[in-house]
Amino acid sequence: MTNINSEECEALKKKRGIKMHSTVTVGTKWQVVIPSEVRELLWIKPWDSLMVVTKHWKAVAMVKMDDIDELMEYIKKEQTSTN
Template identity: 35%
Template sequence: MSESQYMSSVKVGPKGQIVIPKEVREMFGIRPGDTLLILADSTRGIALERYEVFEKIANAIFQGRGRELYPDYSEEESRNFAQGVLDLKAPPEEQP
C-alpha cells in the first residue's frame, strides 16, 4: 500500500463505537470535534466522510449545479439530498 492508502480492522465497542486509527485521522485531517457523515446502504456498505465535503456539495446543488454534479438525478432529488445534508449539521444528540 502507498502512503495515500491504509488498511486496518477496528473493533466495535459495547456502545457501538469505533476508534478511527491515528493514521487515517492524520491522512484526512480529522480532528476532535469534527462532524463526520455516515453513509449506509444495505447492499453497498458503510462510508464515513467529513461533513464539510458534503456541505460543499449541498451548497453547489442549491446554486443550481445539481444536474452537473448528479446528471442521473432530478433537480428535486438533488435538492432533497442537499437539504438532508444541511439538516445533519448538528449531531443527532443535538438535533430537536
C-alpha cells in the same frame, strides 16, 4: 465475511479511489476508534463532525462534513452514469 485479496484492493483503488486502511472494532457503547492513519490522512480533529453513509445495507463509510458537498456531487455523477 469475505476476504478481499491484494489484487482486488488494487482494482478498487484504481477504479474508484477506494483504499482499505484497517479494521475497527465496535465497542460495548457502539463506538469505534478511527485509525490514526485515517485521522491524519483526512485531517480529522476532536469534535469534527462526520456523516455515516451506507450503501445497500452493506457498505459503511464516514465522511467529514467539510467534504459532504463533494461527496454529493460524486453520488449524483455516479447515478447519472449508471442510468
